[in-house]
Amino acid sequence: MLTVENLQKTYTSGGKSLEVLRDVSFTVKEGEFVTVVGPSGAGKTTLLRCMAGLLPPTAGTVTLTNSGKVVTSPPKEIACVFQDYSRSLMPWYKVSRNVGLPLDNIIKDKNERRQAVEQALQSVGLDGFGDSYPWQLSGGMQQRVAIARALAYRPEFLIMDEPFASVDAQTRADLEDLILRVRQTAGVTVVLVTHDIDEAVYLADRVVVVSSRPTVVMDVIDVDLPRPRSQVTTKGMPRFGELRTQVATLIMRASAEAAAAQGQTQL
Amino acid sequence: MTTESIITAATRRRRSASVNGALISLILPVVILVAWWFASANSVSPFFPPLQRILQTFVDAWLSTRVASDILPSLARLVIGFAIAVVAGVGLGALLGRLRIIAVALNPILQFFRALPATALIPVAVVLFGIGDVPKIALIAFVSSFPILLNTIDGVRNIDPVIEDVGRSFRLTKLQRLHWIQLHAASPQVISGMRVALSLAFVVMVSSEMLGATNGMGYVTLLAQQGFQIPLMWSGLLLLGLLGLFVNGIFVLVERKLLRWYTQNQED
Numbered sequence: 422m423l424t425v426e427n428l429q430k431t432y433t434s435g436g437k438s439l440e441v442l443r444d445v446s447f448t449v450k451e452g453e454f455v456t457v458v459g460p461s462g463a464g465k466t467t468l469l470r471c472m473a474g475l476l477p478p479t480a481g482t483v484t485l486t487n488s489g490k491v492v493t494s495p496p497k498e499i500a501c502v503f504q505d506y507s508r509s510l511m512p513w514y515k516v517s518r519n520v521g522l523p524l525d526n527i528i529k530d531k532n533e534r535r536q537a538v539e540q541a542l543q544s545v546g547l548d549g550f551g552d553s554y555p556w557q558l559s560g561g562m563q564q565r566v567a568i569a570r571a572l573a574y575r576p577e578f579l580i581m582d583e584p585f586a587s588v589d590a591q592t593r594a595d596l597e598d599l600i601l602r603v604r605q606t607a608g609v610t611v612v613l614v615t616h617d618i619d620e621a622v623y624l625a626d627r628v629v630v631v632s633s634r635p636t637v638v639m640d641v642i643d644v645d646l647p648r649p650r651s652q653v654t655t656k657g658m659p660r661f662g663e664l665r666t667q668v669a670t671l672i673m674r675a676s677a678e679a680a681a682a683q684g685q686t687q688l
Numbered sequence: 689m690t691t692e693s694i695i696t697a698a699t700r701r702r703r704s705a706s707v708n709g710a711l712i713s714l715i716l717p718v719v720i721l722v723a724w725w726f727a728s729a730n731s732v733s734p735f736f737p738p739l740q741r742i743l744q745t746f747v748d749a750w751l752s753t754r755v756a757s758d759i760l761p762s763l764a765r766l767v768i769g770f771a772i773a774v775v776a777g778v779g780l781g782a783l784l785g786r787l788r789i790i791a792v793a794l795n796p797i798l799q800f801f802r803a804l805p806a807t808a809l810i811p812v813a814v815v816l817f818g819i820g821d822v823p824k825i826a827l828i829a830f831v832s833s834f835p836i837l838l839n840t841i842d843g844v845r846n847i848d849p850v851i852e853d854v855g856r857s858f859r860l861t862k863l864q865r866l867h868w869i870q871l872h873a874a875s876p877q878v879i880s881g882m883r884v885a886l887s888l889a890f891v892v893m894v895s896s897e898m899l900g901a902t903n904g905m906g907y908v909t910l911l912a913q914q915g916f917q918i919p920l921m922w923s924g925l926l927l928l929g930l931l932g933l934f935v936n937g938i939f940v941l942v943e944r945k946l947l948r949w950y951t952q953n954q955e956d
Contacts, residue, residue: 475853495857508850512949513872522868523858556952574858 422486423449423472423578423610429480430467441467442478443635448486449578449612454604457614458621458668459631460676465614466504468636469582472612473501487577497527500576504583506563510555510570516542517551520570527574541573542566544603561592568600572607579604581613585620594652597624601650618672622664623650630671633679639671737919746923754908759927762904765821766893766935769828773885777833778878781840782866785874791841802834806888807895819900828892832885839881843874876950879943886939890932905931 430442441464449455459465470476472483474495483492490496500523503509510519521538528534542548545565555563564584571579581600585593597620604611615621621628628642644664646655655661721739728738750759784791809827817823847870855865871878897906909924911917944951 470853473857475857495859497859499857501853501857503850503854505850507953508848509854511851511854511869511872512953513875514868523860525864526859526861554949554952556949570858 422451423612424484424486425449425468425472425481426484427481428468428471428478428483430464430471430476431479440635442471443637445481445631445636445638447629447638447641449610451487451577452608452610454601454611454613454624454626455629456621456625456627457612457629457631458616458618458672459636460633460672460679461616462679463631463633463675464636465616465631466582468631469501469580469612469614473499473580475501485577498577500571500574500579502564502567502571502579502581502584504586506555506560506567506587509567510563512554512556514554515551516547516553516555516558516566519555519566520551520573523570523574537573538569541569544572544606545569545599559592560588561596564588564596565599568596568603572603572609575607577610579609579611581611583615584613585617586615593620598650598652600624618665618668619656622646622661622668623652623655628664628668630668630675632675639675642667734916734918737922741919742922742926745919746926749908749920749923750927758903758905758908759931761821762893762897762906763931765824765828765904766889769825769893770832770886770889772825772829773831773833773836773889774882776829777836777881777885778840778871781837781878782844782871782874784837785841785844785870788845791845798834798838801830802838806831806892810892810896810899813896814900819902823900824893824896824904827896828889831892832889835884835888836878836881839877839884840874843877843881844870846877847873876947879947883939883943886935887932890935894928 426446428442428445432439432441445468457465467476471478474492485492485496485498517538520541521534524534524537528537542551545568547562547565547569550558555566585596588596601624613624622644625644628644630639630642632639642664646658646660725739728736731738784794813823813827817826851869851873855869894906897904898910901907905924905928909921912920912924
């Protein structure tokens with residue numbers, strides 16, 4: 422389990438301070454798929470970077486409950502998929518090297534490592550592309566390489582920062598279903614940040630709705646839609662519509678409050 | 689299959705364009721050579737001998753014993769000096785790029801040495817190291833290390849924070865991050881520094897041989913002028929120009945290979 426407790430983050434530079442996270446708390450249970458959704462401009466990336474141990478919070482903690490370990494630097498239990506594949510893959514290495522790079526410190530045996538890479542590529546439908554360079558692949562395929570890299574790392578938690586934001590709609594739907602499939606087979610717990618309400622509801626067991634900056638958790642909504650999900654059937658269910666309305670209402674309220682707050686500071 | 693045929697068509701088009709380009713860029717040199725040949729054919733001026741005589745001297749004087757006695761020693765000094773500059777410049781640059789404060793503190797000194805004309809240092813090198821190979825190699829290395837150093841500092845400093853996050857989140861060690869991520873990510877800038885450094889190294893190679901030297905292409909060329917062997921002097925210039933082109937050509941080939949990922953990325 423992963424616990425986020427009273428997380429705060431304020432950036433200070435040159436005497437000015439910017440409060441990004443005010444008070445964020447939620448838990449992620451083992452095997453769960455949690456999505457964090459909020460209006461654009463909410464401190465979602467900051468939140469994820471704190472959770473992944475890439476950014477020290479100003480206050481509050483992120484704890485891996487199983488080991489009781491407080492996250493202060495990137496833990497081996499967490500793997501990340503970043504938003505922009507063109508910036509998170511290494512164009513100077515072939516796909517297989519990109520996927521295998523983090524394994525050099527984990528799997529000592531070379532053959533075993535190669536197998537792990539092949540298996541990861543296969544699980545995202547990229548077998549046979551190990552010898553290509555990332556820039557020879559389409560955007561969707563590149564993001565699948567990034568997913569394969571995270572899976573090959575065999576994490577307990579997969580943290581994804583708007584992973585499908587820079588691909589077209591059809592590819593996006595395919596990748597959503599891919600991630601649902603692989604998290605089943607890999608038995609990994611997923612935290613995914615998005616600003617897309619449909620995506621948040623479609624993927625999640627629970628949706629954490631956050632406000633605009635300074636970010637607080639507005640509500641955590643249980644998604645009681647049956648699994649396996651399907652782009653056609655699930656999204657056609659009346660319950661899906663109810664849930665997305667519920668989330669959308671919260672986010673609209675958040676945006677309105679943010680706009681009002683901004684208006685006040687301007688006056 | 690369609691993408692494949694598009695790729696091959698594009699490659700073919702690019703290849704034929706580059707063949708056309710090569711042909712077009714050959715026109716002017718050929719025209720100049722032909723014009724020079726005929727214009728100077730009956731020349732009696734001691735300063736502008738016929739091209740035929742210059743070429744004859746070129747073959748007789750340079751392409752025989754002087755290969756071993758002058759051309760190879762010159763090139764060896766160039767290669768060794770440049771190699772030292774690359775190792776020192778990249779190594780120190782990668783370090784300073786990480787230690788922002790030290791880089792800022794050192795910046796005025798670095799800029800001073802970079803701005804110092806390379807040839808002004810030749811007497812200093814002779815005083816410090818005497819004559820022979822050492823002062824020339826030291827000078828080539830010193831002068832050409834600055835563009836590499838400054839570009840490496842810049843390149844390492846401007847690495848995309850996302851790829852740094854990737855390295856940290858997968859718990860790569862500092863050394864792995866340097867080796868697998870930072871040096872590669874900075875390489876476009878490092879290599880453009882190396883390109884500037886190479887032409888500097890070539891200048892220093894020739895000019896250092898014109899003062900306190902006993903062999904080398906620069907030495908022979910200057911001696912020819914002083915001994916009134918004008919065809920030898922001209923042929924020395926021809927040789928230096930051709931070698932400069934050759935060295936640069938090799939560099940471009942290496943650059944293309946190393947930066948294929950970068951140029952491909954830019955095209956998309």
